[in-house]
Amino acid sequence: MKKTTLLIHCPDKKGIIANVTNFILSKDGNTTYVEQHVDRDLEEFFMRLECEFDNDERKLAKFKEAFHQQMAANHSMKWQMYDRDKKPKMAIFVSKYDHCLYDILSRHASGELKVKIPLIISNHKDLEHIAQAFTIPFVHIPVTKQNKEQAEQRQIDLLKEHKIDLIVLARYMQILSENFVTQFPNRIINIHHSFLPAFPGAKPYHSAYKRGVKIIGATSHYVTSDLDEGPIIEQEIVRVSHVHDVEDFILKGRDLEKIVLSRAIKLHLERKVLVYNNKTVVFS
Amino acid sequence: MKKTTLLIHCPDKKGIIANVTNFILSKDGNTTYVEQHVDRDLEEFFMRLECEFDNDERKLAKFKEAFHQQMAANHSMKWQMYDRDKKPKMAIFVSKYDHCLYDILSRHASGELKVKIPLIISNHKDLEHIAQAFTIPFVHIPVTKQNKEQAEQRQIDLLKEHKIDLIVLARYMQILSENFVTQFPNRIINIHHSFLPAFPGAKPYHSAYKRGVKIIGATSHYVTSDLDEGPIIEQEIVRVSHVHDVEDFILKGRDLEKIVLSRAIKLHLERKVLVYNNKTVVFS
Amino acid sequence: MKKTTLLIHCPDKKGIIANVTNFILSKDGNTTYVEQHVDRDLEEFFMRLECEFDNDERKLAKFKEAFHQQMAANHSMKWQMYDRDKKPKMAIFVSKYDHCLYDILSRHASGELKVKIPLIISNHKDLEHIAQAFTIPFVHIPVTKQNKEQAEQRQIDLLKEHKIDLIVLARYMQILSENFVTQFPNRIINIHHSFLPAFPGAKPYHSAYKRGVKIIGATSHYVTSDLDEGPIIEQEIVRVSHVHDVEDFILKGRDLEKIVLSRAIKLHLERKVLVYNNKTVVFS
């Protein structure tokens, strides 16, 4: 059987769950799992279905054609269908901090992340040895004020050449231009080392220390052209107290950043995240 | 519109989500929310649907009749349908500890709990003043080794007389007999002051202290004739350390017990808990 | 034995722990527990000692006199000494939300809070029945734009008349004037229904919903003349998701607010909170 994931987003309407599941059944598909969400204020409907079909590419293409014409058109749907056995391709951007990179590559090596990683890109050479230890290609693209545009173009070329589906900024200490960001909508995940919207921008642990908070956090989000303002995918926190100084915050934050970024990557790869209205629906 | 909740439990089978939602649609009902679960090992299927129908008792009775004959029979379903606007009736059993009682009655008074509380039953008079402060009827039924059977019979008579749907043991320090328990299957919720299955039985905080654990917990579960072995509904924990003695455990545990018991009550009242195989499916 | 708590704040200096504990020992006192903190950036030293002395008021007065002259003067100390068996007096300010009030009064009735509550003040009559159920005096002082100054003066008069040590704003929906606040420095505790510094000001749950955060929080802090900017005592969070709307945030937040406010009250009553530099040292 061909296992697929179907994501649907459309205006809310009576009968839609029955219509879609019945349509799939009528085409010899089987819906094994459904999750849906309705935003009552906006009257928007979201659904994620896990469906199984005969393993026959021609029949599946036919199904998609029929779905497009008979379902999507009628309900003004945005929809995507993913083959669950096909691994997406992910590129990792890093600078000098190693903890998120170690975490992602360890999980990948352990088989936890169902993804191909054809590419690590960095503006520094500091972490090249880690890429080598895990035998992942590492490309060093220095970024300066002067060469930023060309550097980004080289990054974009590499990403397109490798047909990258997902870009992960694993503590990449550069701000991507609007030109870059808009070419990969909802396909760039960043980890910010604060509990957004508290402490956006630079040095959030220093700001948190100064304010005397009792809890610090980390936030993974899709990158938009508004810095630290993109749709939040996942957040996590850890308690701190007066005994912890900024160095302790940074150290505790490392564990937060790793875990929050990994969770966001997994959710994205499992096609559980839908974006709308600068927010996310994150199915379980 | 009549808002209903439909709970279904049956063997897993292709097409069941489509079949049920389509059946509802065909009878002028609208399925606004679906959650389902499949136990792959046991091949059991569980579904919770929120459906809306015309507010017409006769039509609804007809729907139930049709559902029973055309759906339930075909799929070997166990099913229940609840009117979401109708408040169930809950009895609270207490002994001498007041914190869970205060918590439940405060939430009830605040309008947080959609339930009627016609009855508090206790084997002691210690908490009668609380029942009075919240103007809930309080019945004192002393329980001794000698009178246990008659006492339980009087409790059962009261519960039936008041048509009680749910019995909450809010730190009721008596073990109910098998005779009592089997008359209210999956309708008695207990709070146990440990992270089950760790520390079943009496004095769990003392045992936890002796073992030197770093986390203590509380567990709410349906009561079965095996003490502390019933299906778990909800658990929560709190960190402890060497600085805390047994008294501190007890004090910290009070907050746990309150919150875990309240969550279980809410989940039950919202018809989100299905029991099978001595476990629970808890829909979100 | 007379059990006391001694709080010390002074510039950091070699030998200070030894000096203070030895001084106490030399005056027939016994230090049973010491916690201290050094802010390395500011070179400030903080210490909390639990000490026991003979139960003799004259000797204790002598000790304080000697401590003042021989210790405090030498080390430029700010210090306070508290009798641990003496219950402080606490006033509660409320408006219309009942959950924090129920929580505090339940804990007080259960004996959890070692405090006297001679007074509940409210700008509305809505919660008077709760004060009555717990037999605590309730004073209704309406506040309007026009009468705010007089209303506050009446509040202040009542607080002074009752020799109130601690004022708790249990979802009191009024902003206190600078004149009020400065008369009770570090003695007014507020609960704010967000994870500060995220979402200060009005309607934080609405803002959190709009931003699409995955975690919401509550913050208890001492009130200063800068709204929501005072020293944070305690924070707690709870996870939310796309399925929760603003009403769910508010409902989940109720439990947060109760627990965070109660923890702050307990910490204050146990003399575990020291304030400096708009932050708190919270001893365990």
Next chain:
Amino acid sequence: MKKTTLLIHCPDKKGIIANVTNFILSKDGNTTYVEQHVDRDLEEFFMRLECEFDNDERKLAKFKEAFHQQMAANHSMKWQMYDRDKKPKMAIFVSKYDHCLYDILSRHASGELKVKIPLIISNHKDLEHIAQAFTIPFVHIPVTKQNKEQAEQRQIDLLKEHKIDLIVLARYMQILSENFVTQFPNRIINIHHSFLPAFPGAKPYHSAYKRGVKIIGATSHYVTSDLDEGPIIEQEIVRVSHVHDVEDFILKGRDLEKIVLSRAIKLHLERKVLVYNNKTVVFS
């Protein structure tokens, strides 16, 4: 300055904090941080001091001699003094699970763990490539029923040869003999993949799934000759629900195991753990 950590355990007695800190001061030492604990039931006293002395080995040796004679003897103390700038030596035992090993070696490579790792020992060759990627010596010592005694002897010889201070069982799937364990009292840390004392022994995730718990955990503890009964150092939990099967428990548990084991290692290396009565005092 020479930075040291002093750990003390003795019967509780009036004046002991003052006596010790004053003794240090009298020998030109400075106590910068003190934590202490009293077990009121057992009347045992525990203290951890961070002290600074002149960087002069002879003077420090003299201090230790004096402390031994004038303090330790008088108070029946057990005590140890550690040089905080000296890195201890740690050996890691693994079998086939890689996640804890990746985690420890990544943290070590990042500079998070102040320790030398001269040795990884395994009964399988599966993880040798990880040791190589991080350039840590890997010794393969197969263990069978027949050769267990000799295999352990070879392990012990290697540990002694390398003057190993701490042994970490990072999901090492063998039970150490009593002979082995008693040679390294409170110096072997194990990670057990359940919230002890729930689910001791083999396959705890399977047992947890069967019982239908809503929270799973992991526990790090010192190894004693009673399997899974040693003093607990740290525990952590994560929520699960009916949607998670045993595979999900195992996957979620990986993150727990890593974090709980790393925390225990750090606490041990910072000399923050004292063992008594099969429990731990864990200073902050």
